[in-house]
Amino acid sequence: MPFTLPSLPYAYDALQPHIDARTMEIHLTKHHAAYVTNANKALEGTAWDNTPAEQIIANLKDLPEDKRAVVRNNAGGHVNHSMFWQLLAPAGKGGGGTPSGDLADAINAAFGSFDTFKGQFTDAAIKRFGSGWAWLCAKGGGKLAICSTANQDNPLMGEAVAGCGGTPILGLDVWEHAYYLNYQNRRPDYVAAFWNVVNWAEVARRFKAAR
Ligand code: MN3
Numbered sequence: 001m002p003f004t005l006p007s008l009p010y011a012y013d014a015l016q017p018h019i020d021a022r023t024m025e026i027h028l029t030k031h032h033a034a035y036v037t038n039a040n041k042a043l044e045g046t047a048w049d050n051t052p053a054e055q056i057i058a059n060l061k062d063l064p065e066d067k068r069a070v071v072r073n074n075a076g077g078h079v080n081h082s083m084f085w086q087l088l089a090p091a092g093k094g095g096g097g098t099p100s101g102d103l104a105d106a107i108n109a110a111f112g113s114f115d116t117f118k119g120q121f122t123d124a125a126i127k128r129f130g131s132g133w134a135w136l137c138a139k140g141g142g143k144l145a146i147c148s149t150a151n152q153d154n155p156l157m158g159e160a161v162a163g164c165g166g167t168p169i170l171g172l173d174v175w176e177h178a179y180y181l182n183y184q185n186r187r188p189d190y191v192a193a194f195w196n197v198v199n200w201a202e203v204a205r206r207f208k209a210a211r
Pocket of ligand 1: 027173
């Protein structure tokens with residue numbers, strides 16, 4: 001079955017003022033939609049056209065060489081964005097605040113404190129040169145680590161491909177298309193605003209599933 005564009009679990013304007021409605025709409029209906037279309041086009045009629053996107057990007061080496069780059073970029077983009085929408089929620093209505101329970105404990109164990117974690121993740125997002133993503137990943141035994149990837153790479157692709165491994169439980173899109181309309185070149189302001197709309201319950205759910 002071909003990949004399909006998901007709908008957002010909230011309205012386009014639900015994340016304002018932190019992420020504006022027009023950016024959310026273009027991001028989903030133009031950028032994410034293009035990844036879906038291009039991934040489907042590349043995989044149509046192949047043995048992989050029924051395989052979940054996560055499974056495909058975790059096994060890129062199994063694809064014919066002439067498909068590998070287009071699938072890496074576009075199935076990668078589909079996986080990344082499908083996850084990203086779920087990781088956001090309106091501020092004060094599921095978005096923002098701080099994590100609790102096992103996730104909070106794991107963050108404290110890995111980074112010392114939530115504020116230290118936040119600082120390191122912010123750094124990874126700001127210092128990613130060009131387009132890419134910042135990630136919080138669960139590694140073996142539920143140990144957490146921060147990393148970043150270029151383009152639409154995902155830690156599920158593995159360290160050797162993406163330069164970053166583990167199961168992503170939080171991701172931040174730092175492509176300019178994710179913030180340019182509202183923040184222009186001010187990526188640090190966008191990253192700061194992101195913390196107001198992080199859906200920690202969803203991050204915790206992914207952490208639990210990854211352990
Ligand atoms: Mn994007």
